[in-house]
Amino acid sequence: MKTLKGPGIFLAQYASDESPFDTLPSIARWASSLGFVGVQIPSNDTRLFDLEQAAQSKTYCDDIAGTLAEHGLVVTELSTHLQGQLVASHPAYDRLFDGFAPPALRGNARERQAWAVQQLKLAAKASSHLGLTAHATFSGALAWHLFYPWPQRPAGLVEEAFAELGRRWKPILDAFDEVGVDVCYELHPGEDLHDGATFERFLDAVDHHPRANILFDPSHMVLQQMDYLQFIDNYHERIRAFHVKDAEFRPNGRSGVYGGYQGWIDRPGRFRSLGDGQIDFGAIFSKLAQYDYPGWAVLEWECCIKDSQQGAMEGAPFIRKHIIKVTERAFDDFASSGSDRAFNRTILGLE
Numbered sequence: 001m002k003t004l005k006g007p008g009i010f011l012a013q014y015a016s017d018e019s020p021f022d023t024l025p026s027i028a029r030w031a032s033s034l035g036f037v038g039v040q041i042p043s044n045d046t047r048l049f050d051l052e053q054a055a056q057s058k059t060y061c062d063d064i065a066g067t068l069a070e071h072g073l074v075v076t077e078l079s080t081h082l083q084g085q086l087v088a089s090h091p092a093y094d095r096l097f098d099g100f101a102p103p104a105l106r107g108n109a110r111e112r113q114a115w116a117v118q119q120l121k122l123a124a125k126a127s128s129h130l131g132l133t134a135h136a137t138f139s140g141a142l143a144w145h146l147f148y149p150w151p152q153r154p155a156g157l158v159e160e161a162f163a164e165l166g167r168r169w170k171p172i173l174d175a176f177d178e179v180g181v182d183v184c185y186e187l188h189p190g191e192d193l194h195d196g197a198t199f200e201r202f203l204d205a206v207d208h209h210p211r212a213n214i215l216f217d218p219s220h221m222v223l224q225q226m227d228y229l230q231f232i233d234n235y236h237e238r239i240r241a242f243h244v245k246d247a248e249f250r251p252n253g254r255s256g257v258y259g260g261y262q263g264w265i266d267r268p269g270r271f272r273s274l275g276d277g278q279i280d281f282g283a284i285f286s287k288l289a290q291y292d293y294p295g296w297a298v299l300e301w302e303c304c305i306k307d308s309q310q311g312a313m314e315g316a317p318f319i320r321k322h323i324i325k326v327t328e329r330a331f332d333d334f335a336s337s338g339s340d341r342a343f344n345r346t347i348l349g350l351e
Helices: 025-031 053-054 058-069 080-086 089-098 109-129 158-177 196-203 218-223 228-238 281-290 309-322 340-349
Strands: 005-010 038-042 072-078 133-136 182-186 214-215 239-244 247-250 269-272 295-298
Touching: 005 072, 005 239, 005 309, 025 038, 025 058, 038 295, 053 058, 058 072, 058 109, 072 080, 072 109, 072 295, 080 089, 080 109, 080 133, 089 109, 109 133, 109 158, 133 214, 133 239, 133 340, 158 182, 158 196, 158 239, 182 239, 196 214, 214 228, 218 228, 218 247, 218 269, 228 239, 228 281, 239 281, 239 309, 281 309, 295 309
Parallel strands: 005 038, 005 295, 038 072, 072 133, 133 182, 182 214, 214 239, 239 295
Antiparallel strands: 247 269
C-alpha cells in the first residue's frame, strides 16, 4: 500500500490581481504558511505560469520548481480545465465559453478548438519538464445538452458524440503517452465525462487508452447522488488525481438534483468547505490507501458560504489528519507462529 501525498492546494480559485495571490512566489509563500506542501497550478493563468515557455524550456521549469522549493512546495499537477473544455464544445455554449480563449480567437469556434488542442499538447511537454506523472483537465462536451432523454434522442446520436470526442482526444492522449503522463479527467456535470457510465463510453471510444484516467472529486458525485465509495471500488485502477472537496445534498419539496435554476446558496446540492458537508472522507482516504492510489490529495476550495481563506486555513490540517500512513506489517504479526511448507501440510492433515 502507498501513503497519499499531501496536502496540496489547487490555486485556480485563489489567483487574483491582489497580493499575495498575484505572483507564484507570493502565493507559494502564502500556501506554505498554511501547511500545504504541494500546489496544483492552473496553466492558463499567466500571473502564475507561462505554459508555452514551460513546454519549450526545461530551464524555465527548473526555475519554477526552485521557486516553490524555497517555500517547501512542489508542483502536484498542472491543470488545463478551461482549455480542455474547449477541445469539444457544442455551439449552444459558444458565447459562454468564448472567455476561456484568447480574445483574438473569440467568435471563431474552429480556431478556438485548434488552440485548445495545442494547449493540451504544450501541457504534456511542460508536465514532462516538471517531472510530473499526472495532469488535470476537463473533457469538454458535445452531448451535455442531451443529458435528459427528452425529446427522444435519435438512435446512434450519443454514440456519435462519443466517437467524435474520442477522435479529438486520441492524438492528445498519444502526446501525453509519449512523455509518460496520465490525463486525469475531472468527472464533472457540464462535461461529457461526468460519471462512471460516461467514462466507460469514452474509454471504448479511445480504445482503452492507458493515459485516459480520472481525477476523482467526490463532491460532483454527491450532487449527482452517486455512490462515491463504490466508484473507487469500480475505477480505482484509473484514478490518478484527487480533489478533496466537500459537498452536501439536501432535497426539498421545491427542487432536487436539477436545482431549479437557482443560485448556489439556494440549491439542494451545494459545494462546501472541507468538514462542512456530508462526504465521508475517512472512508475515501481508507479506500484510496487500500488500492495503492499513487498521487496527491489536493484541496479544491469551493463554497457558497465560507470565505476562501478560512477554507484554505482549515483545509491543510483537514487533509493532513485524513492521510493514512500505511502500515508496513500485519496487525497480528505478534501472534505469528511461523510457517514452512511442511508445517502447513501438517496443519492440513496431509503429513
